[in-house]
Amino acid sequence: MNPDLQKLHPYPFERLTQLKSGITPPEDLTHIALSIGEPKHEPPAFVVETLKNNLDGLASYPMAPGIPELRAAIARWLTRRFKLAEDRLDIERHILPLTGTREGLFALTQAVVEDKAGAAVMMPNPFYQIYEGAALLAGAEPVYLNTTADNDYLPDLDAISEADWDRCQLLFLCTPGNPTGKVMNPAYLKKAIALADKHDFVIVSDECYSEIYLTETPPPGLLEVCESMGRHDFKRCLVMHSLSKRSNVPGLRSGFVAGDAEIIKPFRLYRTYHGCAMPLPAQKASIPAWDDDAHVKDNRAAYRAKFDAVLPILEPVLPCACPEGGFYLWVRVPGGDDEAFAQGLFREQNITALPGSYLSRDTAQGNPGQGHLRISLVATVEECTQAAHRIRQFIEGQSQ
Numbered sequence: 001m002n003p004d005l006q007k008l009h010p011y012p013f014e015r016l017t018q019l020k021s022g023i024t025p026p027e028d029l030t031h032i033a034l035s036i037g038e039p040k041h042e043p044p045a046f047v048v049e050t051l052k053n054n055l056d057g058l059a060s061y062p063m064a065p066g067i068p069e070l071r072a073a074i075a076r077w078l079t080r081r082f083k084l085a086e087d088r089l090d091i092e093r094h095i096l097p098l099t100g101t102r103e104g105l106f107a108l109t110q111a112v113v114e115d116k117a118g119a120a121v122m123m124p125n126p127f128y129q130i131y132e133g134a135a136l137l138a139g140a141e142p143v144y145l146n147t148t149a150d151n152d153y154l155p156d157l158d159a160i161s162e163a164d165w166d167r168c169q170l171l172f173l174c175t176p177g178n179p180t181g182k183v184m185n186p187a188y189l190k191k192a193i194a195l196a197d198k199h200d201f202v203i204v205s206d207e208c209y210s211e212i213y214l215t216e217t218p219p220p221g222l223l224e225v226c227e228s229m230g231r232h233d234f235k236r237c238l239v240m241h242s243l244s245k246r247s248n249v250p251g252l253r254s255g256f257v258a259g260d261a262e263i264i265k266p267f268r269l270y271r272t273y274h275g276c277a278m279p280l281p282a283q284k285a286s287i288p289a290w291d292d293d294a295h296v297k298d299n300r301a302a303y304r305a306k307f308d309a310v311l312p313i314l315e316p317v318l319p320c321a322c323p324e325g326g327f328y329l330w331v332r333v334p335g336g337d338d339e340a341f342a343q344g345l346f347r348e349q350n351i352t353a354l355p356g357s358y359l360s361r362d363t364a365q366g367n368p369g370q371g372h373l374r375i376s377l378v379a380t381v382e383e384c385t386q387a388a389h390r391i392r393q394f395i396e397g398q399s400q
Helices: 003-007 012-020 045-053 055-059 068-081 101-112 127-137 162-167 187-200 223-230 261-274 280-291 294-314 339-347 381-399
Strands: 095-098 122-123 139-148 168-174 204-205 237-243 255-259 328-332 372-376
Touching: 003 127, 012 339, 045 055, 045 280, 055 237, 055 280, 068 255, 068 280, 095 101, 095 261, 101 127, 101 168, 101 237, 101 255, 101 261, 101 328, 122 127, 127 139, 162 168, 162 187, 168 187, 187 223, 187 280, 223 237, 223 255, 255 261, 255 280, 294 328, 339 372, 339 381
Parallel strands: 122 139, 122 168, 168 204, 204 237
Antiparallel strands: 095 255, 237 255, 328 372
């Protein structure tokens, strides 16, 4: 067996299951899950209908590059969403469909990282655990960039030494951030690009929450910043997007990577061996999803309604604020013990939420997730509201 497998950490939800093991919550309280980032809104009816109408595509093997019609729909969306020049994107060179960004993030790391001593992959901390696992199995060292209130929840690019940047092969960014909801502005992204040019590494911007923004201004994207810089080849820059959050179809496993054609080309070859081509019915159903923005606007409104309902209930007992993007509340728990808080919340109120320390790693500066809780507002407005009341009741009970 690959010895690097021993370096992998248990997935956060495995740890959460163990934390809850042996606990019997109150039977009179319906369980409310606020732990996993799985959208629960209804998928667009036209996407479901298109999927049904193309089930005959199951009789054919899908090809790794995806059908041209899907790549064209992705190009249209990227162009209008991120203000790219018409025809800037070549669907043969700049875009590659993925079976969700999770698969893409992992596979791309295997293709990008060179097998040499000292290779490093930089990532925010806390983070989406795929970044870490992909780095470890590619033979690289994960380097954790803490995101805390002190640095406005942005990885401090200035805190990395020149020597560490020199051994960096891949920098993962996530905007809006998971779990913090922090959006990276153009100046920040330009700074990352300048570092990539100087030290010759690849930037992968995970933008799967980009369409769930809670301000009036859509979050900028890495390709948009490249366009503004006249960087029309997107050198060293890749973005990943998904329909999972945008269109409430996590089971469709539909996403894409776009950007630097010189990276897309060998990655496309890699994926012909990797065997993760998106099934044709899913590709067909993805086309109208990328072409329609109305359902996405409705989706954002539904999440805003949840934050509007939950925040006034929680704010008197739990300091929290509406994030810039995403559907998580990232809160500091009373007492500072996130595991004990999550365990007690399940025991007394039958609510599952995720300890922040399960999403982060210890560093010389401490564990930035310690003492935090990630609350995922994916349930209905009614359930989220009820959960907020129960969380408040739990906190008030502890303080008595």
